[in-house]
Amino acid sequence: xxxxxxPLNALRAFEAAARHLSFTKAAGELNVTQAAISHQVKGLxxxxxxxxxxxxNRRLMxxxxxxxxxxxxxEAFDLMEAATRRMRLEEQTGPLKVTVANSFAAKWLLPRxxxxxxxxxxxxxxxAAADSxxxxxxxxxxxxxxxxxxxxxxxxxxLLFDDEVFPVCSPKLMEGPHxxxxxxxxxxxxxxxxxxxxxxxxxxxxxxxxxxxxxxxxGRGQRYSHSSLVIQAAIDAQGVALTRSSLVxxxxxxxxxxxxxxxxxxSNYACYVVSPHGTADKPKIKAFRDWLFxxxxxxxxxx
Amino acid sequence: xxxxxxPLNALRAFEAAARHLSFTKAAGELNVTQAAISHQVKGLxxxxxxxxxxxxNRRLMxxxxxxxxxxxxxEAFDLMEAATRRMRLEEQTGPLKVTVANSFAAKWLLPRxxxxxxxxxxxxxxxAAADSxxxxxxxxxxxxxxxxxxxxxxxxxxLLFDDEVFPVCSPKLMEGPHxxxxxxxxxxxxxxxxxxxxxxxxxxxxxxxxxxxxxxxxGRGQRYSHSSLVIQAAIDAQGVALTRSSLVxxxxxxxxxxxxxxxxxxSNYACYVVSPHGTADKPKIKAFRDWLFxxxxxxxxxx
DNA sequence: CATTCCTATTAGAAATACTAATCCGAAACA
DNA sequence: TGTTTCGGATTAGTATTTCTAATAGGAATG
Numbered sequence: 036x037x038x039x040x041x042p043l044n045a046l047r048a049f050e051a052a053a054r055h056l057s058f059t060k061a062a063g064e065l066n067v068t069q070a071a072i073s074h075q076v077k078g079l080x081x082x083x084x085x086x087x088x089x090x091x092n093r094r095l096m097x098x099x100x101x102x103x104x105x106x107x108x109x110e111a112f113d114l115m116e117a118a119t120r121r122m123r124l125e126e127q128t129g130p131l132k133v134t135v136a137n138s139f140a141a142k143w144l145l146p147r148x149x150x151x152x153x154x155x156x157x158x159x160x161x162x163a164a165a166d167s168x169x170x171x172x173x174x175x176x177x178x179x180x181x182x183x184x185x186x187x188x189x190x191x192x193x194l195l196f197d198d199e200v201f202p203v204c205s206p207k208l209m210e211g212p213h214x215x216x217x218x219x220x221x222x223x224x225x226x227x228x229x230x231x232x233x234x235x236x237x238x239x240x241x242x243x244x245x246x247x248x249x250x251x252x253x254g255r256g257q258r259y260s261h262s263s264l265v266i267q268a269a270i271d272a273q274g275v276a277l278t279r280s281s282l283v284x285x286x287x288x289x290x291x292x293x294x295x296x297x298x299x300x301x302s303n304y305a306c307y308v309v310s311p312h313g314t315a316d317k318p319k320i321k322a323f324r325d326w327l328f329x330x331x332x333x334x335x336x337x338x
Numbered sequence: 339x340x341x342x343x344x345p346l347n348a349l350r351a352f353e354a355a356a357r358h359l360s361f362t363k364a365a366g367e368l369n370v371t372q373a374a375i376s377h378q379v380k381g382l383x384x385x386x387x388x389x390x391x392x393x394x395n396r397r398l399m400x401x402x403x404x405x406x407x408x409x410x411x412x413e414a415f416d417l418m419e420a421a422t423r424r425m426r427l428e429e430q431t432g433p434l435k436v437t438v439a440n441s442f443a444a445k446w447l448l449p450r451x452x453x454x455x456x457x458x459x460x461x462x463x464x465x466a467a468a469d470s471x472x473x474x475x476x477x478x479x480x481x482x483x484x485x486x487x488x489x490x491x492x493x494x495x496x497l498l499f500d501d502e503v504f505p506v507c508s509p510k511l512m513e514g515p516h517x518x519x520x521x522x523x524x525x526x527x528x529x530x531x532x533x534x535x536x537x538x539x540x541x542x543x544x545x546x547x548x549x550x551x552x553x554x555x556x557g558r559g560q561r562y563s564h565s566s567l568v569i570q571a572a573i574d575a576q577g578v579a580l581t582r583s584s585l586v587x588x589x590x591x592x593x594x595x596x597x598x599x600x601x602x603x604x605s606n607y608a609c610y611v612v613s614p615h616g617t618a619d620k621p622k623i624k625a626f627r628d629w630l631f632x633x634x635x636x637x638x639x640x641x
Numbered sequence: 642c643a644t645t646c647c648t649a650t651t652a653g654a655a656a657t658a659c660t661a662a663t664c665c666g667a668a669a670c671a
Numbered sequence: 672t673g674t675t676t677c678g679g680a681t682t683a684g685t686a687t688t689t690c691t692a693a694t695a696g697g698a699a700t701g
Binding site for chain 3: 042044067068070071074075078091092093
């Protein structure tokens with residue numbers, strides 16, 4: 036497995052010199068002085084114990100050994116260059132890997148993704164929905180969209196939008212026996228809970244307290260592991276969901292959900308776009324970030 | 339024409355690390371410390387602006403970019419290694435290029451070469467007969483056999499044998515009207531001259547003087563450009579040649595020539611085997627040199 | 642809970658690569 | 672014939688790269 040190779044820089048110097056049959060031109064190609072090439076080639080010959088050039092006064096020739104050596108080395112360096120180019124290209128044009136909070140993926144990003152495809156047909160997006168925050172130093176993602184407090188050390192963080200939290204329900208519920216006219220009417224309905232562990236996350240408890248509503252048992256109601264499920268249940272008229280504006284804006288627009296009463300609660304969580312430092316200017320990352328902000332700027336997703 | 343490549347040592351370090359999926363093992367392979375690999379890989383990633391590994395705690399993974407990069411780099415390094423091996427092999431087993439003084443080639447080496455072929459069937463000898471001394475730093479020769487004073491700066495020089503100079507002629511001349519019984523009898527015969535420019539070379543003038551013979555006009559006689567032609571003329575009974583023992587030993591043995599009278603003159607010229615410093619131990623060079631000395635040791639070629 | 646395994650980091654040492662200046666010899670020039 | 676030019680070699684000193692030793696740290700292992 037262990038390879039046995041002469042010094043690589045000497046090989047490069049020799050290859051260039053052999054190709055040009057000139058140390059001076061090789062020096063030009065490699066941006067060094069002629070003396071450097073002379074040293075490298077001599078060193079290589081000494082290491083190999085084989086002379087590679089016949090040196091005439093104003094002319095170089097390759098020895099038999101040199102003639103055998105050069106083309107293969109040239110090929111090897113070409114291969115390396117091609118591999119580097121290919122890898123760089125892949126990095127630029129390969130799928131953009133975005134890690135997204137689960138529900139945000141389902142309720143915000145996916146419905147809008149076709150618009151991105153229209154705008155940037157050359158960029159394939161790979162959406163990786165995940166519950167937990169991804170460690171960019173470990174995982175091979177180009178960027179992420181996360182709800183949180185904006186503390187992502189070691190990453191470039193851009194605030195995409197602040198979110199509001201308010202109750203939503205199916206319009207059917209408004210037509211039923213107990214239309215939701217005031218928060219107090221919630222007692223006639225099932226509360227749909229987002230079963231998120233994080234305590235900072237706004238939940239019915241917070242909201243009811245802020246709205247000054249009493250007499251509603253928190254423990255009651257349906258629980259779901261993801262916001263998207265909660266929202267779906269609400270659309271299906273199973274109860275009332277407390278949710279972020281960003282996740283339901285399209286459902287509200289489409290009339291699948293309604294916002295029965297006003298009180299919106301400001302969340303201390305917001306939506307952030309994150310990417311490893313130094314990658315922000317990569318074309319595909321920039322394109323996606325720009326698109327995200329444009330989408331939000333349209334007013335359809337942000338408060 | 340100019341290639342654009344990341345630092346080659348970093349590429350090698352990355353390739354090894356990627357192959358082993360371990361910096362430590364890569365370090366082992368390249369005989370450096372793990373820290374060196376870590377530095378090189380990090381440096382490469384910084385230069386490319388692309389991360390190549392995902393680093394887990396006791397495990398490495400390649401990023402997409404790394405996965406594209408490694409195989410091609412591996413191939414490139416394999417190519418280099420193969421080229422090096424191939425070139426070395428050619429150097430070892432390719433034809434042994436020997437530059438030989440013209441007449442020595444014709445009269446000593448060529449008749450004996452079949453014996454070398456028998457002894458070392460794997461070594462092909464390329465005999466380049468030349469009049470002038472070859473500059474090994476310029477010309478692609480493995481070794482040389484030369485008559486001279488043994489001053490070959492920058493080369494390893496081995497004395498193959500000392501030579502004597504004496505007159506020879508065809509046995510037919512001994513049966514003619516003026517058999518060569520003493521040097522004085524030379525006046526009845528044509529002197530065959532070796533038309534060599536070098537004044538140190540023993541010629542009839544020297545020999546006649548040493549032998550105390552007078553009254554023979556030096557200007558007379560036939561002139562030839564090479565000793566081998568002089569000898570051939572002598573074999574053809576065209577006259578008497580003054581020649582080196584080494585060039586005629588086989589002809590004397592075979593009875594094509596005889597040595598009419600004693601006085602041999604010591605030449606200050608001798609026969610030397612030369613080869614560039616540091617190449618003496620190369621198998622094919624050593625084999626040929628050993629064979630030369632064995633041939634001479636047989637007593638057939640040396641005094 | 643200690644140990645092991647593996648990578649990262651730091652600072653400094655060692656090795657390598659490079660440059661500037663100059664030499665040298667033949668070829669081109671005049 | 673100089674004389675210039677061209678291109679490689681050489682030398683000695685400098686700069687850069689590469690490497691090491693020591694150490695930290697984090698998760699898996701026993």
